[in-house]
Amino acid sequence: MIGEILQIAGWLFFVIFKFIWAPVTMATTTDYAWWEILVITIGGAWLGIIIFYYFGKMIISFFNKKWNRIPRKFTKMNRFVIRVKKEWGLAGLVSIMGIISVPLCSLIAAAYFQENKRTIPALLTSAVIWAASLTVIVFLLFKDKDQVL
Secondary structure, eight states, rough: OOOHHHHHHHHHHHHHHHHTTHHHHHHHHHHOOOOHHHHHHHHHHHHOOOOOOOOHHHHHHHHHHHHHHHHHHHHHHHHHHHIIIIHHHHHHHTTTHHHHHHHHHHHHHHHHHOOOOTTHHHHHHHHHOOOHHHHHHHHHTTTOHHHHH
């Protein structure tokens, strides 16, 4: 019992940092059903969103108070983030969450969209959509197709 709880906790933390690879890894290394993988993937993503969004807000506010917004250097990553924010906004950020990772997406959302009341619901909804899509694709490719259909 304790071993199973620890194993699921390990999968939850794996999902936080390797969201796009978690369903593939769980489907190929465990005997979990598709719905178990889906629940673990959604739970890990939600946990990561909550932790990194609120922790990110605390870090950002601390540095804004301490350094009074020093000028930033423009790197390729900074330009990418600004382009996503200006051109696509919150919808663009949540649509690429599965690709850029849960922590990075949550930190960017905390930095640029913290006054928007729809940020957390959008992140959580995006995690559900990404997790469902990835789980279905993994089960159609690697596991028994009859389990999903």
